[in-house]
Amino acid sequence: MNPQVATAPRRQKGIGRLWREVKKNRSPYLFIAPFFTAFLVFMLYPVLYSFYLSFHRFKRPGVIPYIGIRNYQILLQDPVFWESLKNTVVIGLGYVPIMLFLGLVVAVLLNSQYLKFRTGFRIAYFLPYITSLVVVSLVFSLIYDRNYGILNWALSWVGLGPINWLSDARFAKLSIIILMIWRWTGYNMVLMLAGLQSIPNTLYEAAVIDGASPMQSFFRVTVPMMRPVILFCSVLSTIGTFKMFTEPYILTGGGPVNSSTTVVLYLYQVGFDYLRFGYASTIAYVIFVIVLVLSIIQVKYFGNNDEERA
Amino acid sequence: MSSAAVGENRAGIGTIITYALLFIGALLSLFPFYWMFVSSLKQIGDIFTYPPILFTMKLSLDNFRQLFAEYDFMRNVFNSGVVSVGFTAISMFICTLAGFGFGKYKFPGKDFLFYFLLATMMIPIETTVIPLYMIMIKFGWLNTYPALMAPGLAYGFGVFWIKQYVENVPDDLLDAARIDGCTEFMIYYRIILPVIRPALAALAIFLFMRTWNDFLWPLIVIRTEEMYTIPLALSSFLGLLRIPYDLIMAGSALATAPLIIVFLLLQRQFISGILAGTVKG
Secondary structure, three states, X not given: OOOOOOOOOOOOOHHHHHHHHHHHOHHXXXXXXXXXXXXXXXXXXXXXXHHHHOOEOOOEOXXXXXXXXXXXHHHHOOHHHHHHHHHHHHHHHHHHHXXXXXXXXXXXXXXXXXXXXXXXXXXXXXXXXXXXHHHHHHHHHHHXXXXXXXXXXXXXHOOOOOOOOOOOOOOHHHHHHHHHHHHHHHHHHHHHHHHHOOOOHHHHHHHHHOOOOHHHHHHHHHHHHOHHHHHHHHHHHHHHHHOOOHHHHHHOOOOOOOOXXXXXXXXXXXXXXXXXXXXXXXXXXXXXXXXXXXXXXXXXXXXXXXXHOO | OHHHHHHHHHHHHHHHHHHHHHHHHHHHHHHHHHXXXXXXXXXXXXXXXXXXXXXXXOOOOHHHHHHHHHHOHHHHHHHHHHHXXXXXXXXXXXXXXXXXXXXXXXXXXXXXXXXXXXXXXXXXXXXXXXXXXXXXXXXXOOOOHHHHHOHHHHOOHHHHHHHHHHHOOOHHHHXXXXXXXXXXXXXXXXXXXXXXXXXXXXXXXXXHHHHHHOOHHHHHHOOOHXXXXXXXXXXXXXXXXXXXXXXXXXXXXXXXXXXXXXXXXXXXXXXXXXXXXXXXX
């Protein structure tokens, strides 16, 4: 069909043959060339160079002595790094389950055909996701204000507080967790809504015939059928957690005393506050490996997410 | 029939509970937006009072006036606009071209290159900022628009997304065009692009939103106030001795309003673009 597709006789040899192939196929090569140029310069090279840097001490351009696995040894004994890793995991464990549960509940409620204002509800829940994280964090820092914040005012109605949300080490992580739940529930709800639509209605009809209450059919039909989607969402959110930067940077600056520093925030501080490019690259590679492992899990168990696409 | 009546009654209560839950959730979800817009119209003294003023008629556009008059916020809006529109346009061109190449041709190395591209979609940009920063220094691009736009061009996601749509374009359409004497590039321009237009809208929205809201990378490569994008300008207010939350909220409202408007107008494309974006994570 396609003139470019017809394969030439494969008799020629070596470079000459390769060159003829390239010339014969020059259209597709030209079409993908701009992308791969950007790709080589801004993706492949940085990934490789980052690996190289992680075994070096960067003093100034041109003076980059090799120091072996020294950076990795330092990393293992760096209390701030471990603290930031712990914070990241705690924040993740704090918001992911709640967010997934809320997302699923809202998706189930919105999935009913008889519901009115569905679009309106969907817009309301989804809006947090489209907003810039900087804006979100700034608005929340106003809401969290110790003396004038509306959250402490609301809590005072039930006799709680006032809580020093952003500068008390016990609450700094919690304030980030609340922000994350607020921002990501709607997004996960949309993913789950797509999943819900693939559950056959006959299952629910059978449950009703067997006398199941709505609660029972939620826990016995919906949750088991949605397991793949829930798992997919949880891996996705976990990957997102390991990339978290803006929320702690704006809300708490990682403080007080590193109680809300995340791994990427620490990477940023080491790299651009202390200008330790070699060591920062080591941190980057550890994050890279964590995200890679999570991504492989995701691809392995969930394919390339075809059914989720609208 | 008493059992039917009970069933109906239960359904009635269930419906009320459903609406109540959804309504409370929606209220919580929307409240920060309300608070942002209202605060942007309040004087700073009315923002910091206890108890907080939930409703007030004492609203004015003074904060916006001050933001533009004293801080040259227009410049920040301009920077964000140039970078987001510029990046989206360039990235769309590169992605659609490559997506066409991968979707409609066979050539040696195709599978290898494509899987390579897929594999690198997992790499978080956060982990490559150090070498990228050094590249920007080498290119002399620090504190320029190209620095803000260039690294994002290397993401394979857009290519992947376009390829799937291009594959569905019938080959007969392309062959007919070739018989009529179209060059391969004309096929791309005259046939592929118009046919996959819905996919383009979704991708454009996704790319624009990502660049408009981007923070970490601009924070690294931008050095002077006149080059600040909106998120940078807003976060820089936090460094002031007395943090002008009235102006911050005004700027936040300005940063958010365009996205909300586009979202309300193009809700379906928006959501499908964002769902597609999950492939990248």
